[in-house]
Every structure is written in structure tokens, then in C-alpha cells.
Amino acid sequence: MIIYLVDALYEALNFAWRDNNDDKIFYDKLVILFTDSALNGLFTDLSGKDSWKMSHQFLKKDITLLVVGVEPTIIECYDFYCALAENTGKGQIFCGKYSLFANAVSIVPAAIARVIANEQTLYQVLGNISIKDIEENSMLTYSYMKNRVDRMIKECQAMNDIKKFFFNHRSHAR
Template identity: 35%
Template sequence: MAGKIEVQSVHKPAVKRHDINKLDLAFAMDCTGSMGSYINSARENIRKIVEEIVASEKSDVRLALVNYRDHPPQDSTFVTQVHDFTGSPNTMKGWLSATSAAGGGDTPEAVADALHDVLKLSWREDATKICVCISDAPPHGLGGCGDGFPDGCPAGIDPINVVHQMAEKGITLYIAGCEPSITPYKNFFMAIAYNTGGQYVPLSRAQVLTQVIVGGAQEEMALERLMEEVNEEVNADIAAGRAIDETEMSRRVHSKMASKGIRSKQLQRNKADLVNAADVPEVSALSKLTNMADIKASFKPSTGSERLTFASRSFGGAPAPMSAPVAPMSAMMSSPEEGESYDVAEAPITIAQSHRMVKKSLARNMVNKK
């Protein structure tokens, strides 16, 4: 259970309203040798991605791309390549057409540099902001053998600090994790996505990348429409000087929305909810740490055989328990032969979504100081 957050009763400006018709969608793309099929899938489907989001959400979409590899001497080509926002799918396709998969050196890559460059893009203040990071390798400094920069990013960028800045700026991070390569580092990536109110989405084949991007955007834009109501609950406690317990606040928000019959779009994998990060003890513990050094000291690679919980759901006026029955990891990972697929369902708001919205509200108010 998350600890209580002490909040002083001081005047704070209201969280700025989002324009639900605006979407800024940035991609952080690992461009090392193993990522060719994912780059090709993004390039071939970028127009379809935009058209489906516009058709479903009636939105004004801008796109950005940050390619990344690694620092010398691990890679001699580039660390990052930054393409700031454009409203043209053709321009984005051109950037992707000029992108190739090569090199990489050691196992870790310049994830910290890529997220830092994403943070510095020209995000519209009132837009829904989403970063989709497509990766199969960890950042430097997470521990383990074969890291050419075991002390972390050689540029001195701490990805945990960057992720917290993203959350404060209202940028929701989705990690499209290319499995099985990324499986040992899944808990780390799930934790940093969760800190922004985002999600970790497992991929076993490139063909489903489009479904993930479209579905994730649809879910986040749907949740953004509910954020004003969440902000009211959070701000009421702030104004009263009450300590905020994230778990209790999430239950309160969920109960209120469930009693009103509120529904939302939800990205699902093989017709099942994605894992609720709040229900995974290792992920919850990592999400409370504030720098990469502490993460490294606590991190243990996943073996892929752990038992994880599915996202909780409630269909009535009372909130569901935070933990649902557990299932082995193998039951949650479909092989391409089993027909892995993603789609978007419209269903009653879940406790997992409520928790993610509370995380967003607290970050945007900059009151979630541990």
C-alpha cells in the first residue's frame, strides 16, 4: 500500500484543462540491430495509426520521433536523433524511412538520453501527451553483467528523474516492451511507466504494434476526459491540508465513478486487462524510488516465471479489491502462433485506471513528494 503523502495547505494554481481534441504523440524508438521489424511496422502503419485515432477521437494529432542507440564506444553512429512534432504523417513516415536498425554494442542502450530528449520536445501545454517507448533493452546503470557504463548514463542523465519530470509535465509513458529480450527488465519498465500514469505493454511480435499505439492513445484520451473529476478529489484534500494516501484516494475515485456508471475505453491484450502495476509488489517498491542508484541497489531481474496479478475490475458501486487472483507469467504471454492481439473495449472504469489517474493528478500538482 502506498504511504500517505503529506501536503501543506497552500494556494496552488488549478491544473490546466486539457483540450481533448489535441493529441501530441511521441515515439522513442530503439534503433539497434534487433529492432528492424518494429521500425518497419511503425513506418508501414503510421498513416493508419493517425487516421484511426482521428476517426475515433476527432482529434488534432501531432507526431514526434526520437531514435536512439548508444554512446561511444558501444556505438559509433549516434546516441539520439530528434525529430520534433509535426502534423504531417508523411513527414513522420519519411523520418521512419530514414531509420534503420543497426549496432548497439553492449546490452543496455541510451534509454535515459532518449527519454530526456522526449521531455524537451515542443509539447503543447493543453494537449493530451503520450510517449510510446519501443524497446527491448534496459538503460545503463541498472546492474548486471555486460554494461559498458555500469554507473549509468555517461551524460549524467538519471532516467528516474526524467520520468518524474515527464509526469509533472503531464506526459504519459507507454513502454512497448519487445519480449522476450526485455523480460528480465520488465519490472523496471513497468515502474517508470506507472509513475507517469502509463502502462507497460508486452509485445511478442511487431505486427501488433499498431494496435497497441492506437489502443493506448484511445484509452489515454478517454481517461483525460475524466481527469477534472479526479483533480477535484485530490485538490479538496490538498486545500484541507490532509495527507493523501494514493490507495485510499484511488478507491474513493473509483467508488464515485462506479456509482455514476462511468465507462472508459481500455486497451486489452487477448481480451484481458493488462497487468495492474500497483498489484505487483516488486514494481510498487521500485516506483517509490527517486534515483537510478537506489533502483540499481534494489532491482532484481525478472525470470519471466513470476506470478503476477491481473488488473482489478469492478462492475458495481463498490470498488474491487486491489488484487485479483494471480496467474503465472506464462499464462499472460501468448506466442505469435497463439494469435496475440490487442483491442480496445469500453467497460466500467477499473480500479487500475483510477489509480493511474490519481498518479497523474498528484504528479501534475507536484505534491507527490516521498
Template identity: 40%
Template structure:
């Protein structure tokens, strides 16, 4: 079965990410060039720039193109504007704009079409920490339900260190759609391999994301630690229906200290071997270890989108790329695990 993919990038243009703008451009080029190297005619890209609700404009939409050169021109032309660093991002506007794009449908029995949204940001969306929104935007948590209905997978790339305050929320938001949360330092190598695997292999993006190794692929050299957020993520996915639910149950008491944000860990840590620390500002995000993904088919009863029909067999194994071993550990969330007060 042939696979095509539409990729929409929602890129934060607020002043708080100015220092990382060059690395973001390099990362996007690497990810999308890798995808285009597989089947250029089967890959389309769109770009949605967004800022905060305090700016005179919130989103700037570039529709799908199959030209890698055109997409790179859009990326190169982006300028980061000065502004308030403590802004609430217009993320709901950006993600809402992706639903207006001309996505290709899955209506061909001989072709499976993937739909991927990549959100890159370093801060909170409007309405996460308070219930006031001057622009009366839609509910972001409910908006993600539309992603599920339209088979759109969301990946959130978080720029540390400021994103660590909200990484549990973004993890849950992405998981709702079959996607994942990734620290920026690991995004290039993981997304490049997963997208290539989805195009060349028999598995969907959602299936491939569930095969990533939590420590080696997602947490590696970052401030993100899945053990600390897992119960909160489970709780949001199981019990929260709106942003108001999330604010009520999780975020009133979720304000880590400056020590946490800048590299310390202001939590009870049972893992003596875990030493969080922010990556150096000089880190080259393109030189992280590459990744192996091993494919085995996942059936419908596991709750992830599958390709139908599929030619995958029980003993299929496909080594995508790379030199660093990745275990077969899965990141499936047990939505019925007990929630205790310690996780809040």
C-alpha cells in the first residue's frame, strides 16, 4: 500500500523563542528534507505562524505545498518580533487554523494518507492558567477532539526550559490524537525516523510513536521525565472534558519554582540516578544519536489507528535508520491507574 503524508507546522513566533530560531529552522529543514527524500510527490507541507493574543495579528497561514524549496523560503522569511516574554500563546488559533487546511482524504483503498500537525512552542496556551481570554477563543481541549475525528495526529515539540511547567498538558493533548510530546532536543532525530518509517513501512504514525523508548528517544538529555507527569496525563485524558476541568483539578497548584525551571527538580524524586539539567544553549540539536524503529503490526483492539487493508505480517521487521538501539518498550498509558494526591 502506498502512503502519502500532509504535514502542517504550527510555529511560535513570539519573542521568547528568539534565541532558538536558528536551531528551529535547521530542525524543520532536516525533518522535512528527510520526508521529501522518500517520496517527494507524496509529501505536502503547510506552515502556520502564530504569536500571542496581545499582538495585532495572531496567525499567518501558508497553505499546503509540495515544494520543499517554497517551504524553506517561508521558514527563512520568519522574523521574531519583540514583545512580552510572559505571553499566553495563540495556540488554539493556530491549531484551529490547521482544521481549515485542504487535507487530502483517506478515500483510496490503495493509498493510506497520514495527516500530521507539528506544534512548536515554549509556553502556555491562552486559557490554561486562567479562565480569561480577551479573544474568546475556542476550548483547546475540545478542539483536539476534532483532530481525532479527522484522523489528524498532533506532535507537540517543547522548547525548554520554560515548557517544563506545561509539559504534562501538552503530553496529554498530543496523546489524545495518537501523537506525542517531544522535547526540542530530540525532535529532529525522532520525527525524521518516524515520518520516514510511516512513508516506507506498513505502520501508522500513531503506531510508531507508541514504539518509542521513553528514556532513550523522548527523555534523552532533556528536562522531561515521564514518570513525573504520567499520572497527571492519565487523569486529564480520563476525566477532563474541557480546559476548565484541567484548570480546576490540575493547574491551580501547579506552579513550580524557579529552581525547577532552571534545572533543579522541585519534586520528591525516588530515582537517585536521575539528574535533570537544561541542555546547553550551545547544543547542536542535529547531532543527537539517531534512532532505530522495529516494526511489528498492531491490531485494532489496541486502540490505535491502523491502515486498512494492510499487508503487515506477524514476523515483519523493518530497520528504518540509525545506529543507536531502541528497545521495544511501549508508552501506552493505563487510563485506569489509581490517581492519588501525590501526583498533584
């Protein structure tokens, strides 16, 4: 049985998450997706679930996505993954993040150590990751793709829109 990334996102979206309760205890909903390939529908015809539409549902259900891409195969679509993660963000409190594996190797264990020391929740720690930390030792330059990411979030409603935007940008860049 083959499980696709989009199926994993669908399962996370429909997981029986614990609700916040009346005792003012809040449960953060965080999904970490490790990938070395493009999601269904970006370079192929969309077959099955639409990950971009799901990212809107993540936002509605207060689920934040952290995408960790494994270089170098992920470079061709890092702006898409950054937009996908940011599209699940919740403004000032926490924004979905995209990081490359080279950085995740140091960021994730440090974050877990801070959680174990009861300094912050994993959600809070990951929310404080700086762009400098994400870009360190990688081919990713967030400032270079920020405009494309913002436009994808603003203009696209489904993977077909993303695909058109993605290829229009690539053809104009040449």
C-alpha cells in the first residue's frame, strides 16, 4: 500500500484532536511534514485530495503545519511548501514554517530540549524560529521568494491555481 503525502495531511486534518477545555488549558495542534518530493498536483495532474484546499481547512481547525524539506530535491518547489506552511499559520501567534532538513537537524532537537526543560511548548518554540535560523546552511533564501509566497496565499484557492501560478512564474523567470 502506497501512502502519499497528501493522504498523510488528510489524516492529520481529520485526526481526533483534543479540544481546548474550560480550564483555560489550550492544546496546540502542530503537524510536522518531512518531505523530499513535490505534493500531488504540483508537477502532475491532481489525482485525489487537494493539499492547498486542505491547508485552508488546517487554518480553520487551528492546525499549524511545519514542512521540513530535504535538499537538494526539494529546491524546485520550496516556495510552494513555504506557502503551504504559511497558509496554515495563525498570524502573530504562530505562522506555519518551512525549513530545510539541514536546519531541522539542529532546530528540532533544540526545540524538544526546551520543551523537556518546561521552558515553552513545542508549538511556541517552533513559532520563534527566525528566518536566519531557517536559511542557515541551506540554499533557501526566504526574502527571495517572499513575494511569490504572499501572492500564492492571496490569489490561489486550489492546487490547479497553484500549478498555474507556479508555472507562469517559472516561464517568466527565464
